[in-house]
Amino acid sequence: MPTIIEQLAEFAADTEIRNLPDEVVSESQRILLDSLGCAVASLDDEGAQRGVGYGRYLGGAEGPASILGTGTTTSVPGAAFANAELINALDQDAVLPPGHVTPYVLPGALATAESSRGSGEKLLTAIAVAHEMSFRIGKATDYLRDIKDGVVTIPDVIGYSSTLFGAAAAIGVVKGFSQETLADALGIMGSTVPTNTQRAWMMHAPSTTIKYQLAGGMALSAVTAANLAELGHTGDREMLDDRDYGFPCFIGTSRWEPAPITAGLGRDWTFTPFQSFKPYPHCRVMHALFDALTEIVETHDIRPDEIDAIDAWGESFVLQPVWVNENIRNPRDAQFGMTHGLAMAAHRIPPGKDWQTPEAVIDPSVLELTKKATFREHPDYTAALRGNPAARRSRVEVQARGTTFTGERAYPKGSPSPDPATFMTDDELIAKFRHNVEDVLTDADADAVIEAVFDLRNVEDVTEFTKRLRPVLPS
Incomplete structure (x- = not known):
């Protein structure tokens, strides 16, 4: 054999x-x-x-x-x-x-x-x-x-x-x-x-x-x-x-x-x-919570300074030091800080590289809101995971203006799931790509890369698109 x-x-x-x-x-x-x-x-x-x-x-x-x-x-x-x-x-x-x-x-x-x-x-x-x-x-x-x-x-x-x-x-x-x-x-x-x-x-x-x-x-x-x-x-x-x-x-x-x-x-x-894709530059364990939280603050136009508390329930296995750490010194710490991530999402910063600039990570408003956020295990998380390995049962409550706003998710955006809305479409991935390369590539170069990648089987030489990944705009 x-x-x-x-x-x-x-x-x-x-x-x-x-x-x-x-x-x-x-x-x-x-x-x-x-x-x-x-x-x-x-x-x-x-x-x-x-x-x-x-x-x-x-x-x-x-x-x-x-x-x-x-x-x-x-x-x-x-x-x-x-x-x-x-x-x-x-x-x-x-x-x-x-x-x-x-x-x-x-x-x-x-x-x-x-x-x-x-x-x-x-x-x-x-x-x-x-x-x-x-x-x-x-x-x-x-x-x-x-x-x-x-x-x-x-x-x-x-x-x-x-x-x-x-x-x-x-x-x-x-x-x-x-x-x-x-x-x-x-x-x-x-x-x-x-x-x-x-x-x-x-x-x-x-x-x-x-x-x-x-x-x-x-x-x-x-x-x-x-x-x-x-x-x-x-x-x-x-x-x-x-x-x-x-x-x-x-x-x-x-x-x-x-x-x-x-x-x-x-x-x-x-x-x-x-196969999953990530809308947010942050550990995947928080993404369903970010989806729910973003919808709340955008729907109700809630400013960060109006928020009295953010309470979140999600994955149990991340109640470990690297995730519960609130000593945020740099973008690497921020990528895993659960309460810090909630504070970032509440500030409505567009997902992408802007989330991980040093200025955004240590913004006093973000750090202050981090202190008002909590994370605990969702009681239904294990049962949901047993039923589907992509399941991330999540719930978030935002206390603002004397009211409690609630959001829930079963699956994060970007993951294949029984909910077709969580699938990240080609257009959504292209939009993420364009946002990630803006201020570095020209629109023409970005277009050329997208076209080549989606026609990859007919590209004779991969340098046709890799050479377009060049910094021609000031950063």
């Missing part, structure tokens, strides 16, 4: 654009457009700039791959590192179980496609393969939200390192690796994958400015694994089969259920019903 890694390698090698279902093509294009916008929006973020600086340190000031939105080029490893940091910097990038996937799996494939002047068809196939593979392997391990004895619990060890098999495979797809070389790349990836350190980050607040796991480092490790395989290194193909000494053992997962990794692989595409 072929090993799991060998089956994944066969899947990646055999996947062709003509065999991709329409919804997989569409979602892969949407992921790319959203990611490009998120990267450009992050250019002024201090954390992102550190990633850009280190990317240039890795690859120099000239090379075959671009650092998105900067107009400069560097090496493939340097661009992969910098772009991963840019995409994830404001925390408004696409989400897919096991959590964040795109900032780790896209940058290496995009930089590789640029360096070889690869086709949009190759890049599109790579994006699809990476997300499908990452979703499947993520399902085999612990979830961020596990229900045990009727209570939502967090595993002791969690993180996003499982995504890197998909990241390495995506690079191999772009380069046209054989099945054998792909298997070696995945085996090397398994041997060199970073440890899952996210639980420590969650439990220590105020948190570090490196959130989750270092996005740039994750993307760089995939570039390393793929290119070492191309150079002739061999990988451990038993890495995903060996429960005692392989990936399930050393990655720290308490659950390993590998059957979903290969069930219907190559025939059934499973990631698209779970």
Whole structure:
């Protein structure tokens, strides 16, 4: 029997654009457009700039791959590192179980496609393969939200390192690796994958400015694994089969259920019903509350100084230090501060990069309203989650003008759900992209990128649109 890694390698090698279902093509294009916008929006973020600086340190000031939105080029490893940091910097990038996937799996494939002047068809196939593979392997391990004895619990060890098999495979797809070389790349990836350190980050607040796991480092490790395989290194193909000494053992997962990794692989595409997009540059756990709160303050034209209290009920698993922290020092703290996020939403700042400017984050009015906000567990949250993994039962009450205004949501905007209104349409994603790139790209360049991404299978050279991601307007 072929090993799991060998089956994944066969899947990646055999996947062709003509065999991709329409919804997989569409979602892969949407992921790319959203990611490009998120990267450009992050250019002024201090954390992102550190990633850009280190990317240039890795690859120099000239090379075959671009650092998105900067107009400069560097090496493939340097661009992969910098772009991963840019995409994830404001925390408004696409989400897919096991959590964040795109900032780790896209940058290496995009930089590789640029360096070889690869086709949009190759890049599109790579994006699809990476997300499908990452979703499947993520399902085999612990979830961020596990229900045990009727209570939502967090595993002791969690993180996003499982995504890197998909990241390495995506690079191999772009380069046209054989099945054998792909298997070696995945085996090397398994041997060199970073440890899952996210639980420590969650439990220590105020948190570090490196959130989750270092996005740039994750993307760089995939570039390393793929290119070492191309150079002739061999990988451990038993890495995903060996429960005692392989990936399930050393990655720290308490659950390993590998059957979903290969069930219907190559025939059934499973990631698209779970792919979500984020309207707000803030941890996803608060988005349903932001939707309800924004509707209240806009419908009733409530000013921040009129609000006496904001009481919110939502996800139970985030009653952890990084989320309950109210010592907001920088945009990274603000991306996870629950009461701070409620205060931001109440100020009606348009969702996007404006939320994460230092001026907005430490605005005295925002900080004052943070003190008037509370967050608690919604009593129906666990039951709703058990019924649908996308469910985020949320309730918010705003006390203002002597009246209590109430709003509720079952699902956040951007997530596929039984409510069609929560789906983020192409037009809405395009609007988000335009807002993220305004004051950096011209309208003509933004139009060209949008057109190319939605016609990606017919783009002969991906540099046709990446070269349009250049800073031609003053920031």
